[in-house]
Amino acid sequence: MEKRYVLEFGLGLDLHGQDVTEAAAKAVKDAVSKSCLCGLQEVLGLDDLDNDVRIRVTVAVSRPEEIDAERIAACLPVGKITVSAVKGGMTVSGMYFPKFGDSDASVEAAIAFIEVLV
Numbered sequence: 001m002e003k004r005y006v007l008e009f010g011l012g013l014d015l016h017g018q019d020v021t022e023a024a025a026k027a028v029k030d031a032v033s034k035s036c037l038c039g040l041q042e043v044l045g046l047d048d049l050d051n052d053v054r055i056r057v058t059v060a061v062s063r064p065e066e067i068d069a070e071r072i073a074a075c076l077p078v079g080k081i082t083v084s085a086v087k088g089g090m091t092v093s094g095m096y097f098p099k100f101g102d103s104d105a106s107v108e109a110a111i112a113f114i115e116v117l118v
Helices: 019-034 037-044 069-073
Strands: 004-012 054-061 080-087 088-091 106-117
Touching: 004 019, 019 054, 019 069, 019 106, 037 088, 054 069
Parallel strands: 054 080
Antiparallel strands: 004 106, 054 106, 088 106
């Protein structure tokens, strides 16, 4: 029976470009940067982290149908990864700079929830 080993949240923003996948990828990287999985080897004795670990990622964004799950999964270095996108996050007023890739003056914010299961 699988058990959760690590739970972590992250926040990501796409300040220019209005790309929910970019914001979600930053949120996943933020969550990963706050986690150390050394216990998988040192405590549990796992050596094959790609096969012995499952990682469930949930990203909350304003337009979940636009999430590129493969791009989100690529942010994680180990494990069998599943990605789910749900409605959430935020779209807030920002600045419009077409040279930065903006299509409008909004900022996309995403929340990521990472579960490491063994």
